[in-house]
Amino acid sequence: MLRLLPFLLVLALLIYAFIDCINTPEEEVRGLPKVVWLIIILLFGEILVGPILWFVVGKQRRVPAGGSTPSEWHRGHRATYVAPDDNPEFLQSLKKENQKDEALLKDWEADLRRREEELRRKEQGEDKD
Template identity: 35%
Template sequence: MLYFDGFVGLVTLGLWIFCLVDVIVTDEASCRNLPKLPWLLLVLLIPLVGSIVWLIAGRPQRAPGAPTGRYERQAPGFPEYDRPGRFAATSSQDDEEFLRRCRERAEAQRRKAAEKRDED
């Protein structure tokens, strides 16, 4: 029985240290439900309960697949070329058609702006 008590104590100590370090390195704006200082005091003064409550209610939620590093840039939901609705030419003729339509639209906008300028 003594071994079991020692094991539970070590697990509790490890959980407490993990949560204490996690509260310290978590950004102030990322803490949920309370500011950072009350979370730190809760985990320090009531180690087991405070640690469990921090893990459940205070720790920032991370999106699945989001970068975990502190200084890593958050990636958009879709990579640039996999965005829904993005035009991707399947053949060179489609690409030429798209570019032609863009040029025509740009010319129409230029003519409209020139006409408006002449009216003023």
């Protein structure tokens, strides 16, 4: 079993790099076209060069949360993110949704009252007979 372990690790890394390359959007691929990276991964996968090159050179690394990316420095300033409870557009959308819900609830209540009245009339009509 221990003899197979290095082979299985190399195979797992090869498969992982291949699938990662396929799933990576074209704009995040650096250096070469995605098809060329797939060929490199497959051709040099047995000696680990292909998958290692893909992870080190070919794939653009994502910056962790809180870091800055080039898109955040658009027009010379950093993008600002607002919490939902401080975002006026979000609060307006909540108010509109709440008003729709209240109107629907009023319609349901009016329909319920109307049906109750109809039932009372029918019961009173049957009691007289």
